[in-house]
Amino acid sequence: MATSPQTFIETFNNKDEEFNNGKNIEKIVIPMIQRDYAQGRDGDEANRVRVRFLEALYDAVAENPITLDFIYGDIKANGVMTPLDGQQRLTTLFLLHWYAAKRDNIEEHEYNFLNNFSYETRYSSREFCIKLVAFHPSFAMTIREEIIDQPWFPLDWLKDQTVSSMLIVIDAIHERFFDVPNLWKKLRAGAISFHFLPIKDMDLTDELYIKMNSRGKPLTQFEHFKAELERNLREFDPNVAYRILEKIDVAWTDMLWEYKDDNKLVDDEFLRYFRFICDVLCYRLDGSPQGKSDDEFDLLKEYFGSESKTISENITVLEQFFDCWVNIDESSPSAYLEKYMSYEYEHGKIRVERRYQIDIFEDCLKNYADIVGGRNRKFPLNRIVLLYSIITYMLNRNSITEEDFCRRLRIINNLIRNSEDEISDSVNRVGGNRMPAILRQVDSIIKDGVFDDNAGINFNSNQIEEEKDKLEWCKDTRNDIENMFELEDHPLLYGQIGIIGLDHALLFPRFKSLFECNWDKIDCALNATGDYVQTERNKWRFQMGTSKGTIDTAWRDLFHVGSNTGYEKTREVLCKLLSKSDSFTDDILQNIANAFIDECEEQQEYCWRYYYIKYPSFRPGRYGKYSWRNYEINPYEMLALWAKEHWSTNSRQPFLHEIDGGKINKGDCGWSLLYENLKVKCLNSAFVVCDAETDEVLNRVEIAQSDAGIDIEDRINKGKKIVAELLSNN
Numbered sequence: 001m002a003t004s005p006q007t008f009i010e011t012f013n014n015k016d017e018e019f020n021n022g023k024n025i026e027k028i029v030i031p032m033i034q035r036d037y038a039q040g041r042d043g044d045e046a047n048r049v050r051v052r053f054l055e056a057l058y059d060a061v062a063e064n065p066i067t068l069d070f071i072y073g074d075i076k077a078n079g080v081m082t083p084l085d086g087q088q089r090l091t092t093l094f095l096l097h098w099y100a101a102k103r104d105n106i107e108e109h110e111y112n113f114l115n116n117f118s119y120e121t122r123y124s125s126r127e128f129c130i131k132l133v134a135f136h137p138s139f140a141m142t143i144r145e146e147i148i149d150q151p152w153f154p155l156d157w158l159k160d161q162t163v164s165s166m167l168i169v170i171d172a173i174h175e176r177f178f179d180v181p182n183l184w185k186k187l188r189a190g191a192i193s194f195h196f197l198p199i200k201d202m203d204l205t206d207e208l209y210i211k212m213n214s215r216g217k218p219l220t221q222f223e224h225f226k227a228e229l230e231r232n233l234r235e236f237d238p239n240v241a242y243r244i245l246e247k248i249d250v251a252w253t254d255m256l257w258e259y260k261d262d263n264k265l266v267d268d269e270f271l272r273y274f275r276f277i278c279d280v281l282c283y284r285l286d287g288s289p290q291g292k293s294d295d296e297f298d299l300l301k302e303y304f305g306s307e308s309k310t311i312s313e314n315i316t317v318l319e320q321f322f323d324c325w326v327n328i329d330e331s332s333p334s335a336y337l338e339k340y341m342s343y344e345y346e347h348g349k350i351r352v353e354r355r356y357q358i359d360i361f362e363d364c365l366k367n368y369a370d371i372v373g374g375r376n377r378k379f380p381l382n383r384i385v386l387l388y389s390i391i392t393y394m395l396n397r398n399s400i401t402e403e404d405f406c407r408r409l410r411i412i413n414n415l416i417r418n419s420e421d422e423i424s425d426s427v428n429r430v431g432g433n434r435m436p437a438i439l440r441q442v443d444s445i446i447k448d449g450v451f452d453d454n455a456g457i458n459f460n461s462n463q464i465e466e467e468k469d470k471l472e473w474c475k476d477t478r479n480d481i482e483n484m485f486e487l488e489d490h491p492l493l494y495g496q497i498g499i500i501g502l503d504h505a506l507l508f509p510r511f512k513s514l515f516e517c518n519w520d521k522i523d524c525a526l527n528a529t530g531d532y533v534q535t536e537r538n539k540w541r542f543q544m545g546t547s548k549g550t551i552d553t554a555w556r557d558l559f560h561v562g563s564n565t566g567y568e569k570t571r572e573v574l575c576k577l578l579s580k581s582d583s584f585t586d587d588i589l590q591n592i593a594n595a596f597i598d599e600c601e602e603q604q605e606y607c608w609r610y611y612y613i614k615y616p617s618f619r620p621g622r623y624g625k626y627s628w629r630n631y632e633i634n635p636y637e638m639l640a641l642w643a644k645e646h647w648s649t650n651s652r653q654p655f656l657h658e659i660d661g662g663k664i665n666k667g668d669c670g671w672s673l674l675y676e677n678l679k680v681k682c683l684n685s686a687f688v689v690c691d692a693e694t695d696e697v698l699n700r701v702e703i704a705q706s707d708a709g710i711d712i713e714d715r716i717n718k719g720k721k722i723v724a725e726l727l728s729n730n
Contacts, residue, residue, distance in 0.1 A: 005067045005193035008093040012113040025196075026079030027116040030087050030125075037091045037119075040165025040172075045221050050169065052228075052297050053089075054176050057096060061180055061191040068194040069227065075198050086194070090117070093192065094129075095166060099173045100183040102137055110184075124160040128153075132166075144171045222267030225296055232304045236311055244319065255326045258334065259365050271296050272368035276379075277321050278303055280388060280439070281314055288425045288433040294369075324394040325361065334359045340390070340409060344489075347482065348406045350413040351489040360387050381423045382416045385438055392446045400447065408446050411467050414488060414495030415441075418463040418560065434458055462561045466498055473502045483508040490515070492555045499559040499571050500578070507578040514577070514584045519555075520547030521589040523624075524613045528596030529580075530573035531609065534558060534566035535631065541645070542631065546624040554624030606711040608635045611654070615716070617661065618654040627651075634684035636715070639670060655682045659719040673723070680723060682715070687722050 011025050039050045060066035071086030083090060094117045101111035114133045119125035131152050137143045144167040147153055157163045177183060226248065233241035248270070256266040278299040279289045293299070301307075303314045330336040341358050342349040357363040364387055367378040389412045393405045400408075416423065425435040437456030444452035451468060458464075474481050487508040488495045492515060500507050514522060523545040526532050534543045534557075543564060546554040558570050581588055593613050600610040612618045618640065625641040628634070640657075642650035652661075652670035665674035672690075673680040678698070679690045689699040701722055704713045 005190075005195055007187065007190050007193050008090075008097055009113065009188055011196065012116055025075060025081045027118070028073075028081050028083065028090060030091070030119045031082045037088065037125075037162040037165045037169075039088050039092055040168035041161070048221075048295060048297065049224055050172060053092060054172060057092075057192060058176050058180070061177070061183060061186045065191045065193070068192070069231075070195045070197050072197050089194070091166070092169060095169055096173055096177070096192075097184075097187060098132060099170065099177065100187055102135075103139070103174075103178070104182070104184040106184050119162055122160050122162065124154075124157045125162040128157060128160070128163045128166065139174075142171050143174055144168065221296075222265075222271060225271065225300070228297060228300055229304065232300060232306070233315070235306050236304075236315070240315060244315070247319070247322065251326050252322045255322075255333070256365070258332050259362055268369070269365035272365055273322075274318075275299065276364050276368050276384065276387070277318055279384065280321075281310075281317060283425070283435045283439050285310070286436045288427055288435065290426050290433075320395055321391060324391055328394070333361045337361060337390070340406065345486050347485075348403075350410050356383065360390070381425060381435065382420075384435075385416055385423065385442060386413065388439060389442050389446055392443060396447055404449060405446070408449055410485065410488070410495075411445055411471075412442060414467060415459040415463050417494040418496050419460040422458070422460050431457060462498075463496060466496060469502060479505060480508070487511060492552055492559055494556070494560070496560050498561060499567075499574060501571070501575075504575050504578075507575060510578045510581070510583065515555075517584050517589055518547075518586050519545065520616075520619060521586050521593065523547055523619060524593040525589040526573055526577055527609045527613050528593045529577045530569075532558075532566075532570045532573035533626075533631075534564040534570055537563045540627055540629070541641070542626045542628060544624040544626060546622065547619050551622060558624075604712050605706060606714055608638065611658075611716065615654070615658050617652075617658045620652070635709075636682070636684045636711070653682055655716060655719060656680065658716050660723050675726070678726065680719075680726070682719065685709070687715075687719055689722075689726065 011028070038046060039053065040046070056066060068089055069086075071083060071090065073081045073083040073086070075081045094114065097111065098114055100106070101114070111133075115130065118129050131150075132147070135147065135150065137146050140146070147167060147170075148155070148158070180186070226245070230241050230245050233244055252270070253266055256269050259269050260266050261268060274296060275294060281303050282289050282292075304311055304318075308314060325333050328336045330339070337359050340349055341352045341360075343352060343354050343358070345351055352358060360383060363383065364379055389409060393400055393409070422431065422434055423438060424431060425433045427433050434457055437458040440455040441452055441458045444450055444455065451464060470484065473479055473484075483505070484497065484502075487493065487497050487500070490512060493499070493511075497508075500511060526545065532544075536543060543554060543557055545558060546552075557564065558567075561567055577592075580592065597610065597614050600606055620640050620642060622642060623644045625644060627639040627641055627647065629637045636655070638654065639647065640652050640654050642648055642652075647669040649666040649669065652664050653672070656673050657664055657670070659680075660673050663673040663675060664670050665672040665679065667674070671681065674692065677692045679692050679695070681688045681690065685703050685705055687701045687703070688697050689701075690697050701718070703711060703715050703718060706712050
C-alpha cells in the first residue's frame with residue numbers, strides 16, 4: 001500500500017519500483033460508469049465547492065504546500081488507471097497543470113503527459129481533452145470564450161456536462177491563479193500532492209468497484225463538510241479527529257435520527273445546529289455574526305481551522321453541545337424538553353408561546369439555516385438565548401439541582417419575553433450588540449442563581465430589577481410563590497407583574513379571574529373605576545384596552561413598562577378594580593359600569609368616560625388607540641382610531657358617530673358630519689355648523705359645562721337635536 005505523496009506530474013510513467021507498489025501509471029482514464037465532471041456546475045453548492053477547492057490549491061502554490069486526500073483507483077496491466085474516488089480532484093489538477101503550462105510557455109515535451117488524461121464518458125469529453133492540450137490560448141479574452149470560438153469546437157459540445165464544467169473551471173483557475181509567478185515550477189516542486197491507493201490493495205473486488213461507481217451521485221454538501229472538518233481536526237490532533245468523526249457517524253447521528261428528513265438523512269439538521277454553535281462561539285468572543293458569512297465551510301475555517309486561536313476551546317464546545325443531548329436520561333430530546341416547557345401554566349415549567357415549538361432543539365435543527373435579511377430570523381435571537389440557557393444547565397447538571405434550574409429558567413424566560421428591543425446582535429442598532437453580555441448574564445443566572453452586574457448592558461433593566469425583587473420576595477416562606485408564578489405566565493403579562501406589584505400579592509389570582517370575563521366589560525369597569533388611559537411618546541396618540549378578545553396587544557402595552565406615560569395611573573386603577581371582588585364575572589363588571597353611569601346621571605355631570613362607557617360606538621375595540629388634540633384641556637375632542645398608528649378614513653369622532661354615524665365625513669378622518677353643503681363639528685364645549693366648502697362657521701351652539709369643564713348636559717342628546725333641526729330647515 002502506497003504511503004508516500006506524489007504530484008500529478010509524478011503520477012505518470014514513474015519507473016520507481018517502490019512507487020505505487022511497482023504499478024506504473026501511464027494513463028488516467030475516467031471510465032464510462034463515472035459521472036460527469038461536476039466542479040464547474042452552476043448552483044450555490046457547486047460554486048462553493050469549486051471556490052473552496054481552488055482557494056486551497058492557491059494557498060498551496062502561494063505559501064503552504066498541501067497533500068490532498070487519498071485517491072483510489074485500479075491500475076491495469078497496460079498502466080491505465082481508472083479512478084474509483086478522486087475523479088473530480090484529478091480533473092481539476094489536469095486543468096490547473098494545463099493552465100500553468102500554457103500561461104508559463106512551458107515546452108511541449110514537459111507537459112505532453114497531459115495527453116494521457118482522458119474521459120471515456122462521452123466522445124465529446126475525450127476529444128475535448130485532446131484538443132485542449134494542443135490549444136494555446138492568447139489570454140486576450142476569457143479562455144472559455146476563446147475556446148468556444150475555435151473551429152475545432154462544435155457548439156454541441158456545450159451540451160456535454162463535463163465539457164461545459166471544464167470551461168467554467170478553466171476561467172475560474174485563470175481568475176484565481178493569473179498572478180502566481182512560476183506556477184508550473186511550483187507544481188513540479190510538489191506544492192500539491194496526494195496519496196494514491198491501488199484498489200487491489202484495498203481487497204476490493206471489481207464487482208464492488210462497479211457497484212460503487214455506478215451510483216453516479218455527487219458528494220453531498222455534508223460529505224464535503226465532514227471531510228474538511230476531519231482534515232482540520234487531524235492537523236490539530238489526530239486522536240481528537242478520530243473521536244469527533246466517530247461520534248458524528250454513530251452517537252450524534254443516532255441522537256439526531258428522531259429528526260431525520262423525508263430523505264432519511266440528518267445532514268441538514270447537523271449543519272444547522274453547527275451554525276448555532278458557531279454563532280455562540282462568535283458571541284462568546286464578543287463578536288456578532290451580522291455581516292459575516294454563514295457558510296459552514298467559512299465557519300469551519302474561522303473556528304476550527306489552523307489559524308483559529310481558540311480552536312481547542314471551540315472543539316470542546318462543539319463536542320459538549322452535541323454530547324449533552326446524547327447523555328440525557330429521557331428517551332429523546334423532545335421528551336426531555338417537555339419536562340420544562342408547556343403552552344399553559346404548569347408547576348415547574350416555563351410557558352412558551354404557541355407560535356414556537358416546545359421542542360426548541362428540533363426548532364433549531366429545522367429552522368436555523370433559514371435566513372431573513374442577511375441573518376437567521378426564523379430561529380430568532382430570543383430562541384438562541386433560551387436554547388443556550390437549557391444547554392448551559394445540561395452541561396452543569398452535576399452542580400445545579402433540577403429545582404434550582406426550573407426557577408432560574410423561569411427568570412431567563414421572563415427576561416427574554418420582556419427584552420424584545422434589547423436582545424440584539426446588530427452593531428448598528430442603538431445599544432449595539434448585546435448578545436455577548438446576555439450570554440454572560442445567562443451563565444451567571446443558570447450556574448449560580450445570581451445576576452452578574454458586571455456582565456455589560458444586557459436584558460431590559462426594568463425586568464432585571466423586577467426579577468431581583470422577586471427573588472428576595474420568594475425568600476419569605478409566608479408568600480404564595482406559586483400564585484406569583486401563575487400570574488407571571490398570564491398571556492397578557494409575559495412574566496412582568498409590576499402592573500400589580502409584589503405589594504399586592506392578594507390580588508394575584510384575581511387578575512386571572514378578571515381577564516376570563518368579557519374584555520369590553522373589563523374596559524368599561526376600569527374606566528368606571530378611574531382614568532387609566534396612557535399617553536404615547538408622540539403626545540397625540542393614547543392607549544386604552546380593547547373589547548376584542550382576539551387582539552391583546554393593547555392590554556399588553558398597558559401592562560408593561562415602556563415609553564408610554566401613565567403606567568402608574570393604570571396600575572392604581574387596575575388594583576383598585578381588583579380590590580372590589582375576590583373573583584369576577586361579567587355581571588359584576590356590568591354592575592360596576594352601571595353604578596358609574598347612574599352616579600353621573602344623578603349628579604348631572606358627564607365626563608368623557610361616561611359617554612365612553614354608556615355608548616358602545618365609543619369603543620371600536622381593534623387596537624384601543626385614540627387621539628386627543630389636547631387631552632388635559634379639551635378632553636371631549638377625541639378621535640377613535642381604527643388603524644394602529646395613524647388617522648384614517650375609518651377614524652371617527654365618537655360623539656358625532658353616535659349622533660349620526662352614517663354621515664361621518666371620511667374626508668377629514670371622521671372629525672365632522674358631512675351633509676349636502678354643511679359640516680357639523682364637535683368641539684370641547686360646543687357644536688359648530690360650517691360651510692362644507694369654505695369651512696366658515698355659520699352657527700355655534702354651546703354645551704353647558706361646570707366650572708371644572710365637565711358637561712352638565714348630555715351632549716349627544718343635544719347634538720341629535722341640532723342635527724334634526726338642521727335637516728328639517730334644509
